[in-house]
Amino acid sequence: MRLFRHGPVGREKPGAFAPDGTMRDLSSLIADLGEATLGPTELDRLRAADLSALPEVAAGTRLGPCVARPGKLVCIGLNYVDHAEEAGMAKPQEPIFFLKATSAYSGPNDPVRLPRGAEKGDWEVELGGVIGSRASDIEEADALSHVAGYCVFNDVSERAFQIERGGQWTKGKSADTFAPTGPWLVTPDEVPDPQNLRLTLDVNGQRFQDGTTASMIFPVSLLIAYVSQFMTLLPGDIVATGTPAGVGMGQRPQRFLRPGDVMRLEIEGLGVQEQKVVAAGAA
Ligand code: ZN
Numbered sequence: 001m002r003l004f005r006h007g008p009v010g011r012e013k014p015g016a017f018a019p020d021g022t023m024r025d026l027s028s029l030i031a032d033l034g035e036a037t038l039g040p041t042e043l044d045r046l047r048a049a050d051l052s053a054l055p056e057v058a059a060g061t062r063l064g065p066c067v068a069r070p071g072k073l074v075c076i077g078l079n080y081v082d083h084a085e086e087a088g089m090a091k092p093q094e095p096i097f098f099l100k101a102t103s104a105y106s107g108p109n110d111p112v113r114l115p116r117g118a119e120k121g122d123w124e125v126e127l128g129g130v131i132g133s134r135a136s137d138i139e140e141a142d143a144l145s146h147v148a149g150y151c152v153f154n155d156v157s158e159r160a161f162q163i164e165r166g167g168q169w170t171k172g173k174s175a176d177t178f179a180p181t182g183p184w185l186v187t188p189d190e191v192p193d194p195q196n197l198r199l200t201l202d203v204n205g206q207r208f209q210d211g212t213t214a215s216m217i218f219p220v221s222l223l224i225a226y227v228s229q230f231m232t233l234l235p236g237d238i239v240a241t242g243t244p245a246g247v248g249m250g251q252r253p254q255r256f257l258r259p260g261d262v263m264r265l266e267i268e269g270l271g272v273q274e275q276k277v278v279a280a281g282a283a
Pocket of ligand 1: 126
């Protein structure tokens, strides 16, 4: 299934694609896509429903983030060797992770607003894994059974805030609009191998990132099991699994986001995001 949320900011409703490819509103079946509705039983119930009988979502409707605001956004750092090299950092011996503020959360095509004083806004296309069932100190072999689905995630960053303003990375990762998520939550049955997905990011039509999840240092299954040793992952939580090479900080000369730039992100089978960058204070 491809699931999504549609409607104005803060008032999104759940939706899904019917087998004929039309977008349908799920409001009559569930209140929202989030903590209470992402478990295997609930998703099976949606799968069994006659989606074609539900109201169609009007073309051009805004898409919100593909699941309701999560309790946690856990981001993995330096999970691709080529990105660790461009960042001038050593390949990690075990996963690095940090928390991104959930107030950064935004829709896949909403504008990305640079915070006041930002000079080094940057992009990171990432595979997001959305948790479907509680995961506490689980084994790697069981980890993917806790995943409700996968999505595109842009781990937008302000490098000066992240690296030059004193610890920790969270400081440069958490401004409002710095976590575009979606457009779709794609259930695992439609993602045969999360470790074999091409992911790309363009700015103003120029390709900067072109990688594959096959190049991750630590696979999604290990990341989820690993994080679950340190904190319980709850349904709706998102684990963003790191970015391949090609971020702005890694360019020579470095290339940071400016108002008017347009980022376009795509992961094979998971859809496309497109965000316009706007200045601090802009709507
Ligand atoms: Zn990242």
